[in-house]
Amino acid sequence: MDTPNIDAQQKAGILAEALPYIRRFADKTIVIKYGGNAMTDPQLKEGFAQDVVLLKLVGMNPVVVHGGGPQINDLLARVGKQGEFVQGMRVTDAETMDIVEMVLGGLVNKEIVSLINKHGGRAVGLTGKDGDMIRARKLYLPDEQNDTPLDIGQVGEVADINPELVALLDSGDFIPVIAPVGVGEQGEAYNINADLVAGKLAETLGAEKLILMTNTPGVLDKQGNLLTGLTPSRVDELVADGTLSGGMLPKISSALDAARAGVPSVHIIDGRVKHALLLEILTDAGVGTMIRAR
Numbered sequence: 001m002d003t004p005n006i007d008a009q010q011k012a013g014i015l016a017e018a019l020p021y022i023r024r025f026a027d028k029t030i031v032i033k034y035g036g037n038a039m040t041d042p043q044l045k046e047g048f049a050q051d052v053v054l055l056k057l058v059g060m061n062p063v064v065v066h067g068g069g070p071q072i073n074d075l076l077a078r079v080g081k082q083g084e085f086v087q088g089m090r091v092t093d094a095e096t097m098d099i100v101e102m103v104l105g106g107l108v109n110k111e112i113v114s115l116i117n118k119h120g121g122r123a124v125g126l127t128g129k130d131g132d133m134i135r136a137r138k139l140y141l142p143d144e145q146n147d148t149p150l151d152i153g154q155v156g157e158v159a160d161i162n163p164e165l166v167a168l169l170d171s172g173d174f175i176p177v178i179a180p181v182g183v184g185e186q187g188e189a190y191n192i193n194a195d196l197v198a199g200k201l202a203e204t205l206g207a208e209k210l211i212l213m214t215n216t217p218g219v220l221d222k223q224g225n226l227l228t229g230l231t232p233s234r235v236d237e238l239v240a241d242g243t244l245s246g247g248m249l250p251k252i253s254s255a256l257d258a259a260r261a262g263v264p265s266v267h268i269i270d271g272r273v274k275h276a277l278l279l280e281i282l283t284d285a286g287v288g289t290m291i292r293a294r
Contacts (some may be wrong), residue, residue: 018282026059028208033198035067036215038271049115051277067194068108092153104179131165136182136190156190158200199254203261213271218289255291266291
């Protein structure tokens, strides 16, 4: 039997393997936090857009929440500003907030929308300001040195999410693509960590899955081994011994909160792997780290 026939059989086997997952997740909402190298590498960007379109075509309801840290840093550098982070959160003064809105709500959001549409989807770009969707309040970080909370500027946390606009788009077979900019009581803009927005959105929408894309295979121990099936107590241990720190902290916090709130499965996956979404959702093996409530 020649190679083309073997390849065809393998492809048929992959499609057959995907069938029970397509049935299981039909008409289910899957919230995807899109970030890391998958947003900057041209091939990975194309692969991500193809994955999202395929999920929609087979009957699932993908909702994309995206970051844009590298792009924000690039524009900050052009205007002579240095990005600063505290506990994994970007320090955001008024000028930085203007740049965050420009990059996330304009450049990055519209590029993702265009890529999805290019591959046959019908994507609509939003920020949390649209339709008063993401209501935010100012975020203060704990200071281990004293009792005074840390003020890092126009950084917010999610106070409430109005799901009506996303539900309306889903019902019309559109794919929502959401930039994590929230709005305060006085109409002020807040920069919100995309992992946290994705987690809260998954809770609010009653999503079947929350998938957080990152630049690692998942959560790794100090020896570099992939960890999965993590529980809150185990995560606390990993934070305490320094295994988890920096930018991974918001991801883990978001994942645990979503799992506790009833999202059936939460995954941190390697966005550097082409078609990582399809590998996670439509194959027996899956990829990355799964978080469970207990």
